[in-house]
Amino acid sequence: MNEALKMELGRRYRFSASHRLHSSKLSEEENRRVYGKCNNPHGHGHNYVVEVSVSGTVDPAMGMIANLADLDAFVEREVIEPFDHKSLNEDVAAFRENVPTTENVCKEIYQRLKHFPKAKLERVRVEETGNNTFEYAGEKL
């Protein structure tokens, strides 16, 4: 095995959810000014794409960094099931106080996935739309 090489595995997942950008630390007027239409009172939704990268050694018996079935089940349990077809503001405890911008969504997903037991989480990329992408790799970025 070539130890000078680093291997990563990347996998894309999807969920659809609604959110409203509104900070309790700002006035109504400031919220409208800062967040524009994302501050509309009843929220709106996106089809999010989550790209998860993990690294590790390739097990010679399996040829894999991590069994995809294990990664899929973990991401499904930690992120997809609690986020998909939900209101991020109302249904995800982390966003009761924190504004569910995609920056914060990205960090929350990282926190949820960093304990994946079978490989090291390298980074999380979240696409809010095809044109907006956010990436978080812990505090090393």
Place this chain on the structure above:
Amino acid sequence: MVYLTRKLEFSASHLYHNPALSAEENKRIFGKCNNPHGHGHNYTLEVTVAGEPDPVTGMVLDLKELKEILEREITQRMDHRFLNYEVAELKGQIPTCENIARVIWNLLEPKISKGRLHKVRLYETPDLYADCYRNGAHGT
């Protein structure tokens, strides 16, 4: 430093099976990828070369040359092949995305005459890929 990336597609079949494991364990670990007659994918390969543009040609590496290397080393070897049986470099390995990416790295690295191979990214499907790069190099 400038990073140059070239993309290439190839289609191939494979199956996951470790002869050291029982039929039952193979089924449990590899699931439908263990189906005995194999199955196929359209792979997309992205090869990134890092270097300084040559002051005369303005190129890190002549794209034409990179295209020829990829055609000779990858397309001719893997396109429309059954990876388990027809690619010697994969003999004795499970042809997972990780292992194919590493084989591709080892095939290409000595052939890159200008700049240096920075990253190999191999997509098995649009939602699954493996990255291979030198330890310590940044992953972008």
